[in-house]
Amino acid sequence: MSKEYVERVINWVKERNPGEVEFHQTVEEVLTSLIPVLEQHPEYEECALLERLVEPERGVTFRVVWVDDAGKVQVNKGYRYQFNSAIGPYKGGLRFAPNVYPGIIKFLGFEQIFKNSLTGLPIGGGKGGSDFDPNGKSDAEVMRFCQAFMTELYRHIGPETDVPAGDLGVGAREIGYLFGQYKRITNRFDGGVLTGKGIPYGGCLGRTEATGFGIVWYAEEMLKANGEEMKGKTVAISGFGNVSWGTAWKLQQLGAKLVTISGPDGYIYDPDGINTDEKLQMMLELRASGKNVCAPYAERFPNAKFVAGKKPWEVKADLYIPCATQNEVHMEDAEAIVASGAKFYCEGSNMPTTNEALAYLQDNGIIVGPAKAANAGGVACSCIEMGQNAGHTVFQHQDVYDQLHQIMINIHKACKEASEKYYGKYDLVKGANIAGFEKVAEAMMAQGLV
Ligand code: 2IT
Numbered sequence: 001m002s003k004e005y006v007e008r009v010i011n012w013v014k015e016r017n018p019g020e021v022e023f024h025q026t027v028e029e030v031l032t033s034l035i036p037v038l039e040q041h042p043e044y045e046e047c048a049l050l051e052r053l054v055e056p057e058r059g060v061t062f063r064v065v066w067v068d069d070a071g072k073v074q075v076n077k078g079y080r081y082q083f084n085s086a087i088g089p090y091k092g093g094l095r096f097a098p099n100v101y102p103g104i105i106k107f108l109g110f111e112q113i114f115k116n117s118l119t120g121l122p123i124g125g126g127k128g129g130s131d132f133d134p135n136g137k138s139d140a141e142v143m144r145f146c147q148a149f150m151t152e153l154y155r156h157i158g159p160e161t162d163v164p165a166g167d168l169g170v171g172a173r174e175i176g177y178l179f180g181q182y183k184r185i186t187n188r189f190d191g192g193v194l195t196g197k198g199i200p201y202g203g204c205l206g207r208t209e210a211t212g213f214g215i216v217w218y219a220e221e222m223l224k225a226n227g228e229e230m231k232g233k234t235v236a237i238s239g240f241g242n243v244s245w246g247t248a249w250k251l252q253q254l255g256a257k258l259v260t261i262s263g264p265d266g267y268i269y270d271p272d273g274i275n276t277d278e279k280l281q282m283m284l285e286l287r288a289s290g291k292n293v294c295a296p297y298a299e300r301f302p303n304a305k306f307v308a309g310k311k312p313w314e315v316k317a318d319l320y321i322p323c324a325t326q327n328e329v330h331m332e333d334a335e336a337i338v339a340s341g342a343k344f345y346c347e348g349s350n351m352p353t354t355n356e357a358l359a360y361l362q363d364n365g366i367i368v369g370p371a372k373a374a375n376a377g378g379v380a381c382s383c384i385e386m387g388q389n390a391g392h393t394v395f396q397h398q399d400v401y402d403q404l405h406q407i408m409i410n411i412h413k414a415c416k417e418a419s420e421k422y423y424g425k426y427d428l429v430k431g432a433n434i435a436g437f438e439k440v441a442e443a444m445m446a447q448g449l450v
Contacts, residue, residue, distance in 0.1 A: 002034075005038060006035055010024075010032075013027045019103065020102055020103030021103055022103045022104050022327070023102075023107045024103075025355055026110050026351055029429075030114065030433045033434060034050075034433060036422040037437065037438070047445070047449060049441060049445070053440070059081040060080050062152040063075060063078070063152075064077070064148045064152070066147075068141055069138050069140060069141055076131055076132045077101075077130060079100070079128050080162070080164070081106055081128065082109075082124075083112065083126055084126075086124060087116075088123040089123065089124055089160055089161055089162055090125060090161070090162035091116055091124060091163050091382065092108065092116070092126040092164065092167075093127060093128075093165045094129045094167055095128075095129035096132045096170050097129070105129055106127075107350075113440060115371075115373070115376045116379055117435075117436040117440050118376050118411050119376050119379060119383065121383040121407075122383075123386075128153070132145055133169075135291075139173075142177065146178045150177075150178045150181035151181065154182050157182075158190065158193060159192035163192060163194065163386060164178075165378075165379070168241075171196075171242060172196060172197075172198055172208070175194055176197070176201075179201070195207065195382035195383075195386060196385075204381060204395060206381060207385060210246065210378050210404055211246055212249065213401070213404065213405075214378065214407075215247050215321060215323070215348045215375055216250035217250070218346065218369055218376075218377070218408045219319060219321065220254065221412035222344060223344060226344075230254040230256050233256045234317045235257065235321060236258075236320050236321070237261060237262075237312070237321040237323050238312055238321075238324040238352075239348075240261045240297075243348050243349065243375070244261055245280065245287070248280055249280055258275060260315050261283065261297070263286070263293050263294035265292075266294070266308040267306075267307050268295075268297045268305070269312070270297075270305075271304075272301075272304070295308075313336050316342075317342055318344065319343075320344070321346050321348045322352035322353070323349050326350055327354055328352045329354065331357050333357065334356075337366065338360070346368070346369035347369060348375055351371060358429065362427070367426075367428070368428060370433075373412070373432040380404060414431070415428045415435055416428065419434065
């Protein structure tokens with residue numbers, strides 16, 4: 001009965017959102033997990049709860065017009081999908097990347113509902129972005145683009161309405177330009193209208209590393225629940241951006257040995273470990289270069305090897321953490337991970353694993369930490385930033401870390417307990433979907449047909 005309901009809604013999403021494959025993928029993955037919960041709540045089907053969950057409350061698409069350094073007029077698409085506000089104002093990042101289209105923003109926005117609910121904090125789900133490619137653009141071009149983007153976005157957001165942050169291609173610099181333009185238009189210092197701000201103007205200490213730290217704390221809980229510890233583990237990660245850097249830093253602190261990072265150009269294998277301050281600094285330099293390549297790492301540290309055009313999943317490790325982008329782990333990568341004898345796989349980036357690869361990893365006994373739980377430390381820290389701004393105060397670094405660590409422990413516990421309750425086993429993927437869903441469903445039921 002519930003199985004048919006779920007299948008019907010999945011097909012309905014596919015028909016209504018043609019070609020948006022990433023959105024279909026995440027809806028399928030999430031809704032399928034919810035079947036045993038729906039069995040116990042027939043009232044959810046009667047009031048079309050799933051149909052309402054998969055249909056964003058609001059979505060805006062807008063034109064972004066700006067002038068490049070050569071004086072040429074450029075036109076991009078801008079998006080903001082406000083998915084669900086049952087438990088708090090919409091909250092979620094902005095992604096600037098050339099492949100951005102509604103299927104990507106909707107998959108991210110839909111995931112964000114459950115992730116934000118898992119944090120235990122009062123934030124709804126949303127996501128936005130643009131097909132603007134920040135790579136290779138001058139600082140002045142990025143500023144003009146951000147100003148043009150905010151000139152439309154400002155009318156849809158607000159500290160109690162929708163609070164965007166960064167995602168791929170949107171870091172502290174972009175948030176600064178976006179915030180400056182918001183303030184110029186509205187004449188309001190609404191600190192909590194954007195998160196990931198710079199420290200001098202309302203930013204939260206620790207936000208830059210929060211996502212990566214949270215991922216490693218979550219992975220540590222996975223290890224502990226299975227009688228192991230982080231110290232001494234060999235770890236392979238992808239990416240070299242913000243999330244990868246925070247992950248590398250926390251792995252260093254916990255005494256794990258990180259041996260890979262990657263970029264669109266290939267991956268770095270460093271047998272000595274990417275675990276010195278100088279090497280972590282190098283990751284920041286790679287990002288700041290704006291070239292989107294990781295090869296220069298091997299020039300600086302000659303013991304390291306650059307493998308062109310490949311992904312790091314062929315390197316043997318105890319724990320794998322994809323931290324780059326969606327669908328970076330396919331079936332052949334999952335096969336390599338299983339063949340390596342690894343026991344743990346923790347998603348860092350949003351939906352890094354195809355549904356097929358995810359099932360293969362789990363079917364072969366790998367313990368999988370899902371992104372919507374593992375990377376929730378970023379948005380949790382964003383919510384701490386909102387609280388700081390609302391209270392016109394400043395939180396200390398260690399306070400933020402302590403809160404964040406506890407939130408990650410709580411999320412792992414919630415995922416574990418939900419999967420044990422409904423599936424009678426330790427399956428964090430299903431548990432995350434269920435634990436995230438339960439609170440949102442209850443809030444939606446209480447608020448009537450809206
Ligand atoms: O995917 C994510 O959770 C983010 N990009 C961060 C969202 C946020 O509002 O901090």
